Amino acid sequence: MLQTNRLLNTTSLFASLLGFFLLALHFPTLAESQPQKLESNVKKIVMMMNIVNKEYHEGIAQGKIINAAEYEESRIFLEQALGRYQTLVEGTTPNGKQDALANQFSSLIIKIKNKEDPGVIQSDVNAINSGILKKFNIKLSQTPSEPVSLENGRTLYMSNCKVCHGIQ
DSSP states (O other): OHHHHHHHHHHHHHHHHHHHHHHHHHHHGGGGGGHHHHHHHHHHHHHHHHHHHHHHHHEETTTTEEEEEHHHHHHHHHHHHHHHHHHHHTOOOOOOOOOOHHHHHHHHHHHTTOOOOOHHHHHHHHHHHHHHHTTTTOOOOOSSSSOOOOHHHHHHHHTTHHHHHOOO
């Protein structure tokens, strides 16, 4: 009886482990490699910074707010991009000092708060994006690596954009 219980426990453990490994093989995205995850995170930050630039251009003209919603979105996207960047570099800067890119983010926050010229903001966004790509040795392609999915775009818009921009 004792041997039968041990055999059942061993068989059960083996079956569980086998099931886990088969599941992991079936869903390779569960085991996304660190370089792929880093590249994906860096690209998201760059995309968010490009949105900062676009929203700011639509929200500010000659130091005045012309579209409050767009201006506010530029600020929100900038905060989110900075948060993602800080998560990426967490623990890599000695004694808690900010690195040069974090300082550029801080400077950009002030410039946006002061409603500086959109051309200045664009220049700063481009400098930050270039710095992030260089720091993490990521190259951006102008051509998507996978075919564009309109359904995926629709889903992303409905979950992230329609609250502010409505259904179009």
